[in-house]
Amino acid sequence: MLPEEVLKEAADAVVDYQGDGLSILEIPHRGQKFDSILEESKELVKELCELQGDHEVLWLQGGGRMQFAMIPMNFLGDGQRAGYLDSGHWSRDAIQSANVFGATEVLSSSKQNNYSALPDLPASFPEDLAYVHITTNNTIYGTQWNGLPLSEPPLIADMSSDILSRKREYDKCALFYAAVQKNVGPAGATLAVVRKDMLKQIKRKLPAVFDYREQVKSKSVLNTPPVFAIYVSLLMLRWTKSKTISVLEQESIAKSEMLYNEIDRNSVFAPVVKVKDHRSRMNVCFTAATKEAEKRFADLCHARNIVGVEGHRSVGGFRASLYNAMAPDAVAQLVSVMQEFEQTAT
Numbered sequence: 001m002l003p004e005e006v007l008k009e010a011a012d013a014v015v016d017y018q019g020d021g022l023s024i025l026e027i028p029h030r031g032q033k034f035d036s037i038l039e040e041s042k043e044l045v046k047e048l049c050e051l052q053g054d055h056e057v058l059w060l061q062g063g064g065r066m067q068f069a070m071i072p073m074n075f076l077g078d079g080q081r082a083g084y085l086d087s088g089h090w091s092r093d094a095i096q097s098a099n100v101f102g103a104t105e106v107l108s109s110s111k112q113n114n115y116s117a118l119p120d121l122p123a124s125f126p127e128d129l130a131y132v133h134i135t136t137n138n139t140i141y142g143t144q145w146n147g148l149p150l151s152e153p154p155l156i157a158d159m160s161s162d163i164l165s166r167k168r169e170y171d172k173c174a175l176f177y178a179a180v181q182k183n184v185g186p187a188g189a190t191l192a193v194v195r196k197d198m199l200k201q202i203k204r205k206l207p208a209v210f211d212y213r214e215q216v217k218s219k220s221v222l223n224t225p226p227v228f229a230i231y232v233s234l235l236m237l238r239w240t241k242s243k244t245i246s247v248l249e250q251e252s253i254a255k256s257e258m259l260y261n262e263i264d265r266n267s268v269f270a271p272v273v274k275v276k277d278h279r280s281r282m283n284v285c286f287t288a289a290t291k292e293a294e295k296r297f298a299d300l301c302h303a304r305n306i307v308g309v310e311g312h313r314s315v316g317g318f319r320a321s322l323y324n325a326m327a328p329d330a331v332a333q334l335v336s337v338m339q340e341f342e343q344t345a346t
Contacts, residue, residue, distance in 0.1 A: 001325040002186070006235045013231065029227050037227075037234050038220060044237040045193065048245060049170035056199075058192040058212070059220040059230050064090065064160050064179040067192060068097035071133070071156055071175070074202045074212050076102040080130040083107045083153065087145075088115040088138040089314065090158060098133075107132065115141040118278045121149055129153040130201075131174065137162035139182075140312040142271075142285030142319065143278045148172045154198060162282045163191070164240055165324055166249040174198045182282070183240075183324045185233030188226040240324065248324050255322045255331045256281040262335045268293060268342050272317065287317035294318070297341050304337050 002010075013024040018033070027033045042057035060066070071094075076082045080102055084095045086109035098104045105126070108119035115138065125132050131154040137144040139161045147169075148155065154174030163178040170176060175194045181187040192212075199213050208214040208222060215222055240248065260279060263269045263286045272285035288294040294317065301309055311317040320334060 001321075001323050002232070002236065003239055003325045006232065006239055006325075009235055010228075010232045014228075024231050025228055027227065029224055030221060034221075034225075034227055037231050038225075041230060041234040041237055044234070044241060045191065048164055048237065048240060049168075049193070051171055051193070054196050055171075056194050056196060056212075056216045058194065058215050059225055059233075060190045060192055060215065061188070061223075061226055063187075063190055064158060064177070065093065065097070067158070067177045067179075067190065068094040069100070070210055070212070071131070072098040072101040073204060073206055073210055075154070075156075075175075075198065076130050077201075077203045078102070081105050081126075081128070083125055083129040083132040085109075085119055085121075085132070085134045085149075086111060087119055087135055087141075087143060089140050089312075090138065090160075091133070091135045094133060094135070094158065102130075105129070110143075115143065116272050117275050118143050118145065125149075125151050125153055127152045131156050133158070136168075137280055137282050139280075139283045139319075139321070140285075140315055142273050142280045142283045144280035144282060146277065154195075154201075161323075162280075164245060164248070165252050165282060167245055180229070180233050182321075183236075185236050186229050188229035189233055191233070243324075251328060252281045252322065252324070255326065255328050256284060258328070258331050258335060259284045259320060259322070262338055266338055266342050268297075268345050269318075269338065272315075282322055284320045284322060285311060285315070285317060286320075287311075293345060296345075297338075300341055301334075301337060304333070306334055306337060309334070 017024040045057045076098060082098055083105050084091060086106050095104050107122050110117050110119040132151045133156045135158045155172055157173050157176040159176050160178045161182045164183050175198060177192040180189045180191055194212055202213055263271050268288055269286050273279045288297055309318050309320055311319045
């Protein structure tokens with residue numbers, strides 16, 4: 001979801017960017033205008049994540065799945081092992097990609113709970129691991145890590161669905177990344193932030209486009225970047241700065257609590273994630289008593305102009321995604337419709 005002011009500014013730029021008759025879709029990707037977009041966006045990422053000068057900010061393509069592959073390509077050398085915390089669909093995909101390049105160790109998994117809870121954190125991680133990978137928020141099942149674990153091996157985090165939604169110790173990560181289409185911008189761009197000392201660990205010879213060192217050298221323009229997606233991401237970063245992470249976090253807490261309180265109270269619905277400390281503020285997953293009731297509730301939502309609440313195709317039920325730009329009033333509207341449905345269903 002994008003704020004209306006961001007959509008309007010992006011729409012104006014499609015017609016005429018900075019008043020010189022060129023659309024944002026027409027500016028050269030190696031020209032001064034796009035250089036300015038890149039530099040401002042990178043500085044805003046560092047500022048919002050409270051990073052010092054020891055991280056490189058990259059804008060890439062290929063989404064999360066390309067990062068699943070690039071990470072072991074670059075950092076999982078011959079004879080090494082990488083550790084993964086298995087908290088759901090996306091962490092499993094990351095593990096499968098890493099297995100192509102080397103050995104992986106599942107440090108903990110919540111598969112036995114159908115991923116309706118977070119896996120237990122080990123007391124410590126093996127020090128000989130090339131890195132430890134964590135997925136901070138699990139969109140399909142509705143679980144989220146409140147904090148980042150202490151890790152002696154380099155910590156790598158997939159933050160695609162909760163980046164910039166709360167205060168985090170981003171500098172704990174040797175690398176963190178996000179497909180931007182949840183909280184940062186439109187689909188098509190991927191943000192990757194890598195600590196400079198990690199680049200020295202890359203030993204494998206790689207095609208330049210998959211090599212973080214080469215992407216850093218080229219300043220994210222090794223190949224033609226997704227100019228418009230990065231520009232809209234810049235607008236979102238400006239919006240995020242003006243709102244502040246603290247305000248966005250407080251709104252996130254209020255929105256998610258409002259909805260979880262109704263799910264827990266309502267006689268028709270049940271939460272997927274029972275352990276409250278494991279519940280995601282970004283993706284609130286719940287079910288109704290029967291499939292027939294789920295269909296009727298989905299129909300009522302559609303009639304009340306509430307769209308996109310159906311759960312992921314792999315698990316069913318419902319999923320309300322409360323990303324940064326989602327207004328509290330919209331969550332209150334969903335709660336009202338849930339209460340209305342309860343009246344008619346009982």
